[in-house]
Amino acid sequence: MRGVPGEGAAAAQAPMTDSRAVAVWSRVAAHAAGHGRPVSLADVCAVAVTSALADGAWLAAARSGEPDFLMYATDLTGEQLAELQLTLGEGPCHDVLASAAPVLAADLDDEDYGGRWAGFTAEARRLGAAAVFAFPLVVGAIRAGAMGLYRGEAGPLTDGQLGDLLILADAATVMLLGTGNGFDGVDDGAGLDGQAPDLALHRAEIDQATGMLSVQLGVPAAEAFARLRAYAYSQDRRLADVAGDVVARQLRLHRDPGQDGGP
Amino acid sequence: MDTDLLSDTFVDLADTMVDDFDVIDFLHLLTDRSVALLAASAAGVLLADPRGELRVAAASSDAVELVELFQLQNDQGPCLDCFHTGQAVAVPDLTATVQRWPRFAGAAVSSGFRTVQALPMRLRDQVIGALNLFGAEPGPFDPMDLRIGQALADVATIGLLHARNVRRSETVAEQLQAALNSRVTIEQAKGKLAERLGIDMDGAFKLLRDHARNSNQLLTDVARDFVNSRTGDFPPQRSRRSGQRPRPGRGGLS
Numbered sequence: 001m002r003g004v005p006g007e008g009a010a011a012a013q014a015p016m017t018d019s020r021a022v023a024v025w026s027r028v029a030a031h032a033a034g035h036g037r038p039v040s041l042a043d044v045c046a047v048a049v050t051s052a053l054a055d056g057a058w059l060a061a062a063r064s065g066e067p068d069f070l071m072y073a074t075d076l077t078g079e080q081l082a083e084l085q086l087t088l089g090e091g092p093c094h095d096v097l098a099s100a101a102p103v104l105a106a107d108l109d110d111e112d113y114g115g116r117w118a119g120f121t122a123e124a125r126r127l128g129a130a131a132v133f134a135f136p137l138v139v140g141a142i143r144a145g146a147m148g149l150y151r152g153e154a155g156p157l158t159d160g161q162l163g164d165l166l167i168l169a170d171a172a173t174v175m176l177l178g179t180g181n182g183f184d185g186v187d188d189g190a191g192l193d194g195q196a197p198d199l200a201l202h203r204a205e206i207d208q209a210t211g212m213l214s215v216q217l218g219v220p221a222a223e224a225f226a227r228l229r230a231y232a233y234s235q236d237r238r239l240a241d242v243a244g245d246v247v248a249r250q251l252r253l254h255r256d257p258g259q260d261g262g263p
Numbered sequence: 264m265d266t267d268l269l270s271d272t273f274v275d276l277a278d279t280m281v282d283d284f285d286v287i288d289f290l291h292l293l294t295d296r297s298v299a300l301l302a303a304s305a306a307g308v309l310l311a312d313p314r315g316e317l318r319v320a321a322a323s324s325d326a327v328e329l330v331e332l333f334q335l336q337n338d339q340g341p342c343l344d345c346f347h348t349g350q351a352v353a354v355p356d357l358t359a360t361v362q363r364w365p366r367f368a369g370a371a372v373s374s375g376f377r378t379v380q381a382l383p384m385r386l387r388d389q390v391i392g393a394l395n396l397f398g399a400e401p402g403p404f405d406p407m408d409l410r411i412g413q414a415l416a417d418v419a420t421i422g423l424l425h426a427r428n429v430r431r432s433e434t435v436a437e438q439l440q441a442a443l444n445s446r447v448t449i450e451q452a453k454g455k456l457a458e459r460l461g462i463d464m465d466g467a468f469k470l471l472r473d474h475a476r477n478s479n480q481l482l483t484d485v486a487r488d489f490v491n492s493r494t495g496d497f498p499p500q501r502s503r504r505s506g507q508r509p510r511p512g513r514g515g516l517s
Contacts, residue, residue: 140450208464
């Protein structure tokens with residue numbers, strides 16, 4: 001990372017943002033195409049496993065801010081680890097939804113984790129998991145669920161693996177929020193309308209517009225976020241651009257989408 | 264240099280970190296004081312997200328043009344170079360850098376800025392972001408101001424990462440993501456409040472921050488409760504989770 005000042009200028013010519021997200025998303029789309037189906041949460045999990053050299057992954061949807069429902073697991077152990085947490089009411093997936101931060105438990109034998117989730121850790125070790133990585137599927141105050149991965153051998157994620165998993169967690173979040181109630185089923189890729197998640201997801205205007213629309217539409221923030229995305233898609237415009245118009249008070253959305261538009 | 268304000272700033276920053284504190288509120292204190300102390304017109308903290316982005320965690324003003332300037336540095340600009348090299352990057356005259364950073368320099372100059380300085384935020388050998396200072400007049404920042412600016416950036420890094428708790432390298436990534444999501448929550452709350460009251464984003468932020476301080480709650484807790492409240496009334500009802508947090512010694516915060 002270190003070097004002579006100015007050396008970074010060459011790297012700076014290439015945009016940081018889009019390339020990585022595009023590459024990750026392309027892998028998800030290719031995985032779905034390889035199975036001859038629309039993109040789904042199953043593809044996100046499968047790509048997460050290969051990206052992180054993990055042994056399995058799972059996705060749980062949240063209700064009232066806690067993991068509540070197993071949406072998908074890539075293998076039996078993944079399913080058991082997810083169900084274990086739902087049964088015990090403790091574990092990394094609960095923690096990531098409470099803190100909105102990932103839990104990167106690279107070695108479950110570390111005494112910190114035994115103390116943190118005594119029941120989960122002991123049983124996870126018995127099931128053959130030595131490392132567990134959990135990611136919140138959140139957008140600010142909106143909590144959609146949690147994504148978990150396990151490895152049979154202890155060891156940390158690389159920076160590149162972490163970056164890929166955060167991007168995949170974003171994609172899963174958008175897919176869960178796009179399905180309305182989030183319980184439509186495993187193979188529901190409708191939340192993405194067949195397109196890549198917006199690659200400039202992390203812009204203040206999108207978050208501000210979500211808050212504004214929740215008032216305009218009289219709906220929870222999760223639904224306001226989904227409406228914002230749906231509107232951008234229906235107009236074939238970038239999410240960030242539409243959000244900018246909402247924040248500039250040049251665009252209002254209405255409960256009846258037929259009346260959308262105008263300041 | 265206003266030495267009284269400088270002393271107050273370090274006292275306030277240290278004071279804040281003694282308790283359970285809100286990271287974004289803390290970074291805003293830092294950007295506001297950077298402007299007041301360092302002859303800067305604007306200041307911002309950008310954090311490096313492992314997704315491959317620089318993300319704005321705090322800025323001294325929410326003026327759209329300023330936020331855009333920070334965001335532009337995902338693609339090019341002194342903050343990106345500072346992050347890549349881990350070294351401070353000084354740009355005494357932005358008009359001389361139009362070739363190096365055409366979009367960034369053009370946007371900065373048309374927003375009324377002539378000079379920019381990026382100071383790295385480092386924990387041991389890891390660069391987690393940068394403190395970005397903008398000035399309205401061409402010419403280098405005063406070297407003493409820059410030393411103080413770097414000290415502020417170092418204190419901010421420690422505060423941001425709750426560094427006394429950082430034992431595993433994983434913890435840095437976990438803390439950064441929590442901070443970045445706090446920022447998103449606060450932006451959602453600002454939008455909701457701005458729409459509700461017909462005010463601008465700066466005004467909404469100030470109301471949220473004042474309410475958090477006056478009621479001894481963390482800014483992010485207030486923001487989350489407000490975003491999730493069904494009624495949309497402000498101030499929001501406290502959720503079970505946020506609860507009362509006694510926070511002695513906060514009198515010095517402005």
